[in-house]
Amino acid sequence: MKNKMPITTKILIAMCLGLLAGSAINAFGHDNGAIREYLVDGLFYVVGASFINALKMLVVPLVSFSLICGVCGIGDIAALGRIGIKAFGLYLLTTGLAIALALLLAVSVGPGRDFERSGEVAEFSAPEAPGLTEVLIGIVPSNPVNAFAEGNMLQIIFFVILFAIAMMMAGEVGLQLLRTAEQLNEVMMKLVMLVMEFAPIGVFCLIAKSFSEQGIGLILPMLGYFSVVIASLFLHTSVTLCLLLWLMTRMNPWEFMKKMRPVHIFAFSTASSNATIPVNLRVVEHDLGVPNSTAAFTIPLGATINMDGTAIMQGVATVFIANVYGIELGLMQYLTVIGMSILASVGTAGVPGVGLIMLAMVFNQVGLPVEGIALILGVDRLLDMLRTVVNVTGDAAVTCIVAKGEHRR
Template identity: 60%
Template sequence: MSLTTKIMIGMGAGIVVGLIFNQIDSAFINTHIVAGLFGMVGKMFVNALKMLVVPLVVFSLICGVLGIGDIRILGRVGGKAFALYLMTTAIAIAVAIGIAVLIAPGSGFNMEGVDVGSVSGKEAPSVWSVFAAIVPTNPIAAMASGEMLQIIFYVIVVGIAALMLGESSKKFAEACEYMNELMMKVVGIVMAAAPYGVFCLIAKTFTEQGIELFVPVLAYVLTLVSALFLHLFVTLMLLLKAFSGLNPLTFMKKIRPAQIFAFSTASSNATIPVTYRCVTERVGVNNSVASFSIPFGATINMDGTAIMQGVATVFLANVYGVDLGLGGYLTVIGMAVLASIGTAGVPGVGLVMLTMVLGQVGLPVEGIALILGVDRLMDMIRTVVNITGDAVVTTIVAKGEGQLDTAVYDNPDAGTTEDELEIDPAAEEALAEAAKPHPHA
């Protein structure tokens, strides 16, 4: 059984167990099994994924810059990725607002019994402060805190400097190649625990959330899910076909493991190692493009989060009886694109960004309390859209730069047959023989 199949079984079992435990509602189960065992294993698994992010990004990106070998090509790749990321985010929120205006969720919503006193807003950053923050004052501190844009900036500068040193950087390049391969092996080790980590994360979420939370805001949930699925299965796939000519069905099969991880963790950053592995080993993108585009996209490309902001803004405008008008909707689009650049890809960040958007269009920030209960599950779905958008743009850029191996892309077994932890039978027999005590020992 392939690892992807095991992970999908773990996810399905987690949903079933979570819904059963939610109905049982036992204090012992909730305290010791769900919050205790499931919480511990799930947290350890997410921490293990986050543990991989910074070293993987650092070494793979240095290898990518050195592999490109030309600063002008690096600038072209970065420019294409940045433009496509901004374009997909703008399209995502524009379509989401259109769907929300058509369906009009929140009209006639009953506010009785809703506590809206516990939500505080966050001030939107200026465009200048967002770009100024890309340059780190302390690169070690940036790595320690996982500031992805600052890490990318610093590592690219280091890579360019190594290119400028020429032949004397050969040993440095070899060391980075080795560390990159080493980190991919560590990814394989962590992935071996994925079915159990995914099971615990999903079971805990569905036990705590249940189904009854969705009833009061069902119109909002259905509108949001419709907009997310439309962007995932239609918009992104049309863009992939139009800009690269590749088969979208093949792409969706290839990227499925990363989507499962994104759904489980609700974190674009935590999913970086898995997304990177999928686009390089399964899709066939060269490391020189993937090492830059994937972590860059996980930070600035948040299509799913932008869709949530569009739908939530229309929903709350209808709840409070506020007519935003064309100017208000354009403000929402602009703010969502700007906020996505300066916000980290961690669970729940969409609500932080939403407070900025609501503040700009004059809607009460306290209204977020209406959708707070269902946001965790919605966050899981929109993270799938986020990382799929990253992978689509990365594939388009790689295809345009001639950095995509179409033989790997067209091979259904690419990146799925080998098991990083599988020991060759001959090697296993030799190890067993060596472990036997020597007769003269």
């Protein structure tokens, strides 16, 4: 009997084929109405969007059952608080390191210095950012059913942790519910594998649609900005995160990256940290050896508040727009960008359009024109896919570090 091709290899092949197909459509069939209507906006869109919905369908029940098992598995409320504080602190640390690296690289290279604006920049209306008090109040769900229905991860995490603590306090009744939750968690993991069987088709359609819409002609004028963002993302992942991982866990970074490959492919294809939660949880637990009691808490939390990739984009975009408009930024303004990005990563957690909200907040704080964001929107979709890869890698790295610190790995 021949060995079956691994699902990761199938997805990787599908991603490459999607890239080629999408690029070919953009180059030769971009103006063909039939191709755009029936293939790009028809087949590719329907299959790709359905696949993302299928992944998101798994997130809430999987996180809920897995988190219940994780909290009850810890069995100690003090240990739970310790894990939460460690994870939260590490997520803020990696975000701060990410934007500091991005600013350093962007200031050195200077993207945007020779950029020529043709006419007026397109209007950009920044979404309104919620106040810090609203965010803090919003963590506590007034209606848990509504939180579950809308997929509000911070509210879901808060409610499920309280529910699991109450289960531990309920004695025999709680133990019966825990056994049920463990069985449901096992079923959800099987469902994850079932959805992943269709992943190559979904990934092909997602990548083909993205690259059929994003041609090289759109990237060329923004090549300086595009290159610096990619270089910063690469350095943060391969140097900063891997160095932290090795220093704090002695884990081989090469082995870590190799095992994270399925997560990277899913993150790149979907451009959604939340949609990648089921795959990240499975890899971290089964391949990296992190107990469910730690991973079930830190991975969903990281998908909500850990935004290393977004922070990198903010740092490079700040320098790029400042150079385009000929505005000099001083040391205090750069420090303000770092501080604002760290705070905004938590303050805007779970808010739709979070990347643009955070960037608008940073621009307002340092006196840059918010309408300049319109300049980078054209290439943002491709960069968003890469940013998500960095975000989920940070989630997994912090999870491994926390687990090692708790002697749970």
